[in-house]
Amino acid sequence: MTDQTHNRLNLSAGLLSCAVALSLVVAKLWAFGQTGSLAIAATLADSAMDLMMSLGALAAIAYAAKPADDDHNFGHTSAEDLAALAQSLIILISSGVIAFAALWRLWQGDAALPRNEVSGIAIVVFSIVLTLGLVIWQRRVAARTDNPVVKADSLHYLGDLIPNVGAILALWASSALGLAQVDSIVALGAALLLAVGALRIGKGAWDALMDRQADPAMIAGIAAIARDFDGVRGFHDLKTRRAGSRVFVNLHIELDGDQSLDKAHAIGAALRRAILRAYPRADVLIHKDPVGVQKHPDDPQA
Template identity: 30%
Template sequence: MKSASRVRRLSFWSIVVGVAIFALKLVAWWLTGSVALFSDAMESIVNVVASGVAWYAIGVAHTPADDNHPFGHHKAEYLSAVLEGVLIVVAALLILREAVLAFAQPSPLAVPAVGLAINAFAAVGNGVWAAILMRAGRAARSPALMADARHLWTDVVTSAGVIAGLLMALATGWLWLDPLMAVIVAVNILWHGWHMVKASVQGLMDVAVEPEDLAEIERLVHANSDGALEFHDLKTREAGRARFIEFHLVVPSDMTVERAHRICDRIEDALEAAFSGVRVTIHVEPAHKAKNGNGGG
């Protein structure tokens, strides 16, 4: 519960930080009239909206299981990440529209040094906050928090590219570099949004755990199944911070229920100690159900 409270608190502060960063970037755009800085500010609007959605989704995801949702509400965070990906795509399309207009009618940049300095300061703030969110998201296995962090990192890269492009435009006098940077920003945002949606949909589709985690699960089951004959049909899936593991455990036909239960408890304890938020389901079977080494044990 302590971890859940910290995750939601961070997601709330993400909204506050997002609003502050957006305000800074808006001032930078207003001072310069740069369409590239406008595109950077537009992405920050997405950050604010996405952080609000993530804050709500994390609250839902940490709601205890109930009669209608006996396995919990963990997937709510994936819905948040999908929505954030969609918002990114919308922002990219708006940026492309502004870039096309700027190509048609390029305009000189006003007070560029001040605007670039403000934008650079905003980018540094975004980078620091993204690092904090990513560390907390990984520790708590929160898809919404990690999606927010990845989006902020994209924003940092975007800001760095925009600033570099505008410096080149000022140095060469090629005003078309400004809308060109906006186009590059938009394409980068689209690419990032696509990957975010793809990863979140995988979570909604009950994707299996990573291969290295699966190998560790198999090792732990094998190491703690003394007395059993084998295990097989191991299946895993992830739902936000929760992991679900199920398999069949074959025991001697004359083994008592109590002894078989002790073996199951030993395996469950080992898995729960190794993986946070794990839910283990073991189906005990008699000896004639053995698959001759198709599992472990």
């Protein structure tokens, strides 16, 4: 797949995500006005956060797609991590507001029953169907591009189905059983799910910005490729770091010091191609050392 096709698919997922989130915000805003349900308010806040996240993700995908330039030699993919970190903070604040409102109602003990439950349930069912359609497309795109932003967005929308189902339960319980407090309890659960998701997104973005190494399975896979590669006598100093959808790989390989420079270069270039075939979104830099070379005492990082 060419970079142009890769970027076009990712942008299509980002644009569809924004369109769905905007539609859900409008629909749930109307439903909240009709019902006054805190559970609906929780899903409305979640959809509003989804819209902000989707817009941020779209901007990050578009910016990260820019090629490396004189000012950004390693590309622009860290924009994805910055956007994700900002989004996680906004979601945490939103979950705190929802939880406070729900606890206040429970403490007061005089929560009003939601109104027009049928209209509210219809809107929530509509949002579930729309969200499922988005998730299906996002997963198709992620399967082809392996973009972590699209994957994370897909998982987040899939997680949104839980508070939506909870909102239906709250509306039904208030209508059929007159249990107004169920609305606040469901809102608390939705706020907790929002907070957990925000912390997970924030941790991933923070790890990337702090140059945390790549997934251990990927590191083991690269090591296996280098270990068994023809002409490579050994390797060391395998280092990785993540930046958005890119993984940067530095690797020292040990080669026969008596062979020609052309032969050594060919082995290193072939190994780089093998690693890229296994991990297409990697950026690989390979340094070649003669077998048995000792580090110079004045250059311990060599």
